[in-house]
Amino acid sequence: MKVLVTGGAGFIGSDFVRLAARKGWKVTVIDKLTYAGDLERLKPIEDRLSFYNTDILDKEEMKKIFKKHKPEAVLHFAAETNIDKSVIEPSVFMETNIIGTIYLLELAKEFEVKKFINITSYEEYGEIIEGEREEDCPLNPRSPYAVSKTSADMLGQVYWRSLKLPLITLRLCSIYGPWQNPERLIPMTVLKALRNEPIPIYGTGDVTREWLYLCDCIRAIFAALEEGKPGEVYNVGSGERYQVVEIVREILKLLDKPQSLIKFVSDRPGHEKRIAICSEKIKNKLKWIPHTKFESGLKMTVEWNLNNRTWLFKKLFYYEDLWNKLYRED
Numbered sequence: 223m224k225v226l227v228t229g230g231a232g233f234i235g236s237d238f239v240r241l242a243a244r245k246g247w248k249v250t251v252i253d254k255l256t257y258a259g260d261l262e263r264l265k266p267i268e269d270r271l272s273f274y275n276t277d278i279l280d281k282e283e284m285k286k287i288f289k290k291h292k293p294e295a296v297l298h299f300a301a302e303t304n305i306d307k308s309v310i311e312p313s314v315f316m317e318t319n320i321i322g323t324i325y326l327l328e329l330a331k332e333f334e335v336k337k338f339i340n341i342t343s344y345e346e347y348g349e350i351i352e353g354e355r356e357e358d359c360p361l362n363p364r365s366p367y368a369v370s371k372t373s374a375d376m377l378g379q380v381y382w383r384s385l386k387l388p389l390i391t392l393r394l395c396s397i398y399g400p401w402q403n404p405e406r407l408i409p410m411t412v413l414k415a416l417r418n419e420p421i422p423i424y425g426t427g428d429v430t431r432e433w434l435y436l437c438d439c440i441r442a443i444f445a446a447l448e449e450g451k452p453g454e455v456y457n458v459g460s461g462e463r464y465q466v467v468e469i470v471r472e473i474l475k476l477l478d479k480p481q482s483l484i485k486f487v488s489d490r491p492g493h494e495k496r497i498a499i500c501s502e503k504i505k506n507k508l509k510w511i512p513h514t515k516f517e518s519g520l521k522m523t524v525e526w527n528l529n530n531r532t533w534l535f536k537k538l539f540y541y542e543d544l545w546n547k548l549y550r551e552d
């Protein structure tokens with residue numbers, strides 16, 4: 223199998239790449255290495271892949287890579303992914319997530335790729351106060367990030383419907399696990415707690431999200447790649463929903479740190495109180511089920527961060543700057 227992976231040095235993409243390379247697949251990775259990308263994630267398999275430090279917006283370079291490697295499948299992870307940041311700096315989200323996706327879809331069509339996995343997000347459904355959303359429910363994105371992912375999702379579906387590009391859409395819930403950047407809740411809480419710093423929580427922390435462990439997410443992506451039906455959209459969720467404040471409290475307990483480190487800050491505009499999805503379709507059609515319960519996944523993730531704290535601290539300068547912009551008391 224010859225696969226081309228965009229965003230393969232990021233949190234989720236790199237886990238896919240590590241597994242694909244270990245299966246003996248020919249893997250080509252394209253990553254611009256923004257603040258979110260890191261080649262350390264690919265170190266164990268670096269000699270088993272072709273890596274390009276390239277922007278998906280660079281049409282010419284991208285075409286050369288497609289020409290050279292002739293991928294059978296494309297897995298599209300590359301994106302600007304920080305939802306909170308998208309509220310204050312939206313344009314780069316539109317460029318990478320929408321325009322970048324169009325360029326990639328065009329190349330996939332031109333080079334007759336046999337499968338295109340478009341990785342999108344449950345943020346597209348917007349706030350869901352009660353119940354859970356199925357794949358055909360209306361989309362109601364509330365952040366610039368969610369708007370950009372909804373556009374990429376819709377564009378992908380157009381390329382299937384009108385141009386017969388064999389494309390599958392995966393709408394992922396909140397993924398957590400090893401190697402996640404400390405701009406996300408769990409590693410940020412560990413990092414700040416280790417430094418005995420206040421841990422910012424928006425509003426009262428009663429925002430509810432659905433949490434899926436990285437390994438389970440990657441198994442879902444492989445299932446879609448190997449068994450998924452072109453044109454289909456699959457939600458990928460765990461059904462395990464927790465409030466932000468519950469998770470932070472649990473991490474502090476695991477680290478034996480005081481709960482008083484929690485600091486409630488002004489909420490961000492448009493913050494969805496709750497998002498929840500129904501994942502029965504992928505379970506029934508692709509025989510996928512999550513294996514890791516949140517309780518054990520959280521323990522493993524906290525432990526991984528403790529054992530890899532040098533990596534966790536590495537980009538602190540970047541994140542400190544970001545946190546100063548995002549979390550305010552007024």
Ligand SMILES: NC(=O)c1ccc[n+]([C@@H]2O[C@H](COP(=O)([O-])OP(=O)(O)OC[C@H]3O[C@@H](n4cnc5c(N)ncnc54)[C@H](O)[C@@H]3O)[C@@H](O)[C@H]2O)c1
Pocket residue numbers: 228229230231232233234235252253254255256257258259260276277278279298299300301302303304318322341342343344371393394395396397398403
């Ligand atoms: N992490 C989650 O909880 C979650 C949930 C739902 C959906 N998703 C989606 O999954 C995908 C991967 O998410 P992640 O958490 O691994 O993100 P990440 O931020 O860790 O990684 C994104 C990667 O894309 C690269 N990238 C960014 N702009 C690029 C460009 N213009 N050209 C080439 N590469 C570029 C970055 O360098 C980085 O390596 C994204 O599409 C995201 O929207 C993630």
